[in-house]
Amino acid sequence: MSDHAAPVRKPVHHGTVPNAADVSFYDFKGRWSGIYSWIFSTDHKRIGIMYLALQVGFFLIGMALGFLIRLELIAPGKTIVTAQTYNAIFTMHGVIMVFLFVVPGLSASLGNFLLPIMIGAKDVQFPRVNLFSWWLFLCGAILAVLSFTTGSGPPDTGWTFYAPYSIRTGTNVTMAAMAVFVLGFSSILTGLNFVTTVHRMRAPGMTFFRMPLFVWALYSTAWLQVVATPVIGITLVLIMVERAFGIGVFDPVKGGDPILYQHLFWIYSHPAVYIMILPALGAISDIIAVHTRRTIFGYGFIAMSSVAIALFGSVVWAHHMFVSGQSLVANFVFSLLTMIVAIPSAIKVFNWVATLYKGSIQLETPMLYALAFIFLFMIGGFTGMMLGVLSVDVHVHDTYFVVGHFHYVIFGGLGFSLFGALHHWYPKMFGRMYHQVPSKIAWFLAFVGFNTLYLPMFIMGWEGMPRRYYDYLPEYQTWHVVSTVGSWILIAGLLLMFGNLLRSLKTGKPCHELDPWGGGRTLEWTVPSPPPLENFDTIPHITHGPYDPDVPEHK
Amino acid sequence: MSNHSIALTAHKDYRGSKLGIWLFLITEITLFGGMFLLYSIYRSEYPQDFHHAAAELNTLVGTVNTLILLTSSLTMALSIAATHHGNRKLALIMLAITVLCGAGFMVNKYFEWGAKFHHHIYPGSEYLLAHPKGEVLFFGLYFTMTGIHGIHVLVGMVLLTVMFIRILGQPNSKVAFVAGHGLGEIEGCRMAFVDASDRVVWKGDEVDGSVQRIDVKTKFWPVKQRFKVADFNQLENSGLYWHIVDIIWIFLFPLFYLIT
Amino acid sequence: MSDHEHEEHAHEPVGYGLYFLTWFSLLVLTAITVAAAGMHFGNMSVVVALLIALVKASIVLWLFMHLKYEETIFHRLMWVVIFAMVVFIGMTFTDTLFR
Numbered sequence: 001m002s003d004h005a006a007p008v009r010k011p012v013h014h015g016t017v018p019n020a021a022d023v024s025f026y027d028f029k030g031r032w033s034g035i036y037s038w039i040f041s042t043d044h045k046r047i048g049i050m051y052l053a054l055q056v057g058f059f060l061i062g063m064a065l066g067f068l069i070r071l072e073l074i075a076p077g078k079t080i081v082t083a084q085t086y087n088a089i090f091t092m093h094g095v096i097m098v099f100l101f102v103v104p105g106l107s108a109s110l111g112n113f114l115l116p117i118m119i120g121a122k123d124v125q126f127p128r129v130n131l132f133s134w135w136l137f138l139c140g141a142i143l144a145v146l147s148f149t150t151g152s153g154p155p156d157t158g159w160t161f162y163a164p165y166s167i168r169t170g171t172n173v174t175m176a177a178m179a180v181f182v183l184g185f186s187s188i189l190t191g192l193n194f195v196t197t198v199h200r201m202r203a204p205g206m207t208f209f210r211m212p213l214f215v216w217a218l219y220s221t222a223w224l225q226v227v228a229t230p231v232i233g234i235t236l237v238l239i240m241v242e243r244a245f246g247i248g249v250f251d252p253v254k255g256g257d258p259i260l261y262q263h264l265f266w267i268y269s270h271p272a273v274y275i276m277i278l279p280a281l282g283a284i285s286d287i288i289a290v291h292t293r294r295t296i297f298g299y300g301f302i303a304m305s306s307v308a309i310a311l312f313g314s315v316v317w318a319h320h321m322f323v324s325g326q327s328l329v330a331n332f333v334f335s336l337l338t339m340i341v342a343i344p345s346a347i348k349v350f351n352w353v354a355t356l357y358k359g360s361i362q363l364e365t366p367m368l369y370a371l372a373f374i375f376l377f378m379i380g381g382f383t384g385m386m387l388g389v390l391s392v393d394v395h396v397h398d399t400y401f402v403v404g405h406f407h408y409v410i411f412g413g414l415g416f417s418l419f420g421a422l423h424h425w426y427p428k429m430f431g432r433m434y435h436q437v438p439s440k441i442a443w444f445l446a447f448v449g450f451n452t453l454y455l456p457m458f459i460m461g462w463e464g465m466p467r468r469y470y471d472y473l474p475e476y477q478t479w480h481v482v483s484t485v486g487s488w489i490l491i492a493g494l495l496l497m498f499g500n501l502l503r504s505l506k507t508g509k510p511c512h513e514l515d516p517w518g519g520g521r522t523l524e525w526t527v528p529s530p531p532p533l534e535n536f537d538t539i540p541h542i543t544h545g546p547y548d549p550d551v552p553e554h555k
Numbered sequence: 556m557s558n559h560s561i562a563l564t565a566h567k568d569y570r571g572s573k574l575g576i577w578l579f580l581i582t583e584i585t586l587f588g589g590m591f592l593l594y595s596i597y598r599s600e601y602p603q604d605f606h607h608a609a610a611e612l613n614t615l616v617g618t619v620n621t622l623i624l625l626t627s628s629l630t631m632a633l634s635i636a637a638t639h640h641g642n643r644k645l646a647l648i649m650l651a652i653t654v655l656c657g658a659g660f661m662v663n664k665y666f667e668w669g670a671k672f673h674h675h676i677y678p679g680s681e682y683l684l685a686h687p688k689g690e691v692l693f694f695g696l697y698f699t700m701t702g703i704h705g706i707h708v709l710v711g712m713v714l715l716t717v718m719f720i721r722i723l724g725q726p727n728s729k730v731a732f733v734a735g736h737g738l739g740e741i742e743g744c745r746m747a748f749v750d751a752s753d754r755v756v757w758k759g760d761e762v763d764g765s766v767q768r769i770d771v772k773t774k775f776w777p778v779k780q781r782f783k784v785a786d787f788n789q790l791e792n793s794g795l796y797w798h799i800v801d802i803i804w805i806f807l808f809p810l811f812y813l814i815t
Numbered sequence: 816m817s818d819h820e821h822e823e824h825a826h827e828p829v830g831y832g833l834y835f836l837t838w839f840s841l842l843v844l845t846a847i848t849v850a851a852a853g854m855h856f857g858n859m860s861v862v863v864a865l866l867i868a869l870v871k872a873s874i875v876l877w878l879f880m881h882l883k884y885e886e887t888i889f890h891r892l893m894w895v896v897i898f899a900m901v902v903f904i905g906m907t908f909t910d911t912l913f914r
Contacts, residue, residue, distance in 0.1 A: 246679035247695030255688025
């Protein structure tokens with residue numbers, strides 16, 4: 001070895017900068033420059049922002065498609081597009097929103113950015129795998145877009161690819177399934193990375209019960225990603241093989257059972273709902289703790305409820321299939337288990353409300369989003385309970401009630417949480433503060449628009465308006481019009497929000513304080529904004545819980 | 556200068572990378588788990604048809620393939636053990652046998668599938684579709700599961716071949732020290748390596764104005780009884796992948812060949 | 816983080832003999848399972864075949880894959896995946912068995 005070689009020095013890398021610790025990761029001059037400094041970077045912060053950029057881009061596309069759906073439905077019969085185009089539009093809306101926006105969700109973007117900082121690490125365990133995972137995501141996204149624009153027409157199956165229709169339709173299902181497979185692989189690698197990072201890279205003294213709640217949520221999510229995602233991978237591979245070779249496993253003509261497709265699909269896709277929502281719940285816990293300026297109430301319960309949701313969420317999948325023709329026994333079992341998932345979710349809500357009590361509530365924009373989140377998530381949750389009850393579900397299955405429910409949970413839940421989290425960590429990520437007034441107006445428009453858009457769906461659904469229909473009876477029109485008007489308000493709010501955040505990248509007030517909110521106690525508020533390349537000059541030594549008020553060192 | 560430099564050395568945590576590999580193995584298990592789910596349900600629905608269809612498969616070929624894979628698992632484990640004992644030659648031989656076993660498995664599989672195709676048994680064939688539904692499903696699952704398993708064997712072979720080349724490429728060399736700027740400080744000097752008691756081991760030429768940069772290249776040999784973790788940790792992790800492919804076959808074999 | 820160096824090899828190098836023994840026991844189990852398939856246990860034959868496969872898989876995991884020498888986290892991983900498989904397959908049967 002070279003132990004005795006005279007000039008013992010650390011290997012000097014291409015990026016040599018004076019006092020690297022003071023330079024933000026944006027200004028760090030690495031081996032690459034320009035766009036390459038992003039797409040070849042293994043820095044978790046850059047990867048997180050790259051995910052965020054892609055996700056926001058696809059969100060805007062999905063939003064435009066949603067706008068078209070609502071516009072088509074403003075009146076019965078043909079309004080702007082044909083029925084086949086309408087089928088393709090709602091499929092694209094579903095695939096883009098589910099697989100390109102909410103499944104990566106908070107975990108890939110903000111999770112990547114914050115997880116290592118929050119546990120006191122310099123990066124994730126496998127930085128190169130992390131970059132590879134982003135590239136897979138990009139490839140999957142390109143494949144998905146190609147499947148919409150090439151071949152024999154965009155898929156018209158809905159995002160669920162239900163057999164046997166998906167194996168018969170002439171549209172471009174094979175490529176879309178391939179896209180989802182690749183995206184799933186990307187999601188698995190992120191999960192794998194996060195589990196290993198949490199196990200191996202916590203700073204000294206950072207025990208499991210000193211981790212911030214966002215980290216707990218990401219950790220639970222990561223487990224779901226690792227265990228459940230391969231199931232959808234293989235299911236979609238089987239669809240592709242079925243379409244190519246006709247093996248018959250989902251084809252009733254050859255003895256296959258399409259209901260088994262639904263089982264396999266939901267074995268992943270129900271936990272996937274929790275993959276989407278869990279990090280959102282975690283982020284809300286952190287936002288509330290900061291903007292009420294107090295210790296979170298029931299830390300242990302919230303942490304454990306994340307784990308419990310991951311666990312119970314894996315055993316309730318067949319509640320999507322109450323009217324599919326599965327056995328009554330299965331209906332009973334899964335209906336009962338569905339009730340159980342409500343418990344950990346409710347624990348979280350109770351603890352958030354208890355945190356607000358006697359807290360010093362600061363109605364800054366992130367807090368507004370967090371409060372809106374609690375409201376919307378509760379409506380989504382309660383309607384979810386109703387859908388989990390067998391007798392109710394038989395009545396409203398495949399109606400707009402279901403559409404309203406999951407938009408309340410996924411958009412009202414994950415979406416609003418992501419927007420809140422973006423506003424919350426924006427100064428940390430970009431070193432600038434966004435403009436306050438437009439951000440609050442945007443929040444108000446989004447909140448009002450959201451409820452105008454989705455609340456009528458419960459009423460329509462209850463009255464029997466089926467989902468995915470191109471045409472409808474005239475008596476539903478009033479609520480459809482209200483809903484469509486709501487979509488305009490919502491979109492105005494969202495455009496204002498994204499516009500404001502984008503504009504603030506250039507014009508926002510520079511904000512280099514460690515803790516611009518004045519109430520942050522977790523580790524990300526102890527590093528500069530934006531953080532330096534490897535986050536910490538020296539790895540911190542943790543002596544107390546994440547939300548404890550400034551306790552003496554010896555505690 | 557060292558104050559001004561920042562070491563971007565990769566974080567080396569071999570336990571961590573092993574944990575990562577194990578998590579990856581879990582995804583492999585649940586991937587096949589989805590197909591085992593289909594198998595178990597169709598099996599319980601069509602026990603007789605599965606019974607008849609399995610009679611078409613050649614138990615001998617299946618058994619031989621099982622023996623081949625089990626043996627390859629042995630040689631894989633021996634190869635890793637050999638690295639632990641610092642025996643590079645044995646490690647390479649065992650690794651080569653492992654890859655060859657994998658190839659043998661694939662050749663066997665090729666002829667087995669070929670024979671099936673020859674008898675008009677393949678997904679979607681009219682001959683097969685004339686059979687009862689359970690048999691169609693049996694062969695649908697048979698081709699899918701053994702096919703996907705075969706792909707995994709191929710991936711494993713590629714992985715192990717890469718490992719073979721890496722270990723063959725020993726000793727590793729590494730540029731450990733690069734001096735670019737700041738050379739003016741030592742202009743007119745010579746560079747020397749000294750041992751622990753400051754005796755000069757090696758002395759270089761004079762560094763004059765023409766020298767642009769100095770690289771020190773070091774080489775690493777695995778010492779007997781002690782091996783370099785960095786090099787062989789990857790072999791262990793590749794080995795884990797190979798073993799999990801074997802384990803999946805351990806389940807595929809009785810479920811497809813031994814239910815007659 | 817500094818204690819990683821000590822963890823790198825918690826266990827002593829394993830001798831070759833144990834691996835040959837493992838291999839041999841796997842061969843014997845293969846012979847048994849092939850022989851058992853020849854006998855007619857009726858419905859039990861699946862159970863017998865699966866049990867033997869489980870034993871073989873455990874041997875590979877325990878000895879070839881060094882689970883014996885690993886920390887508890889690796890053992891827990893296996894329980895997680897076994898639990899997941901049992902739940903996924905078992906709960907799907909609540910549908911197909913009672914349809």
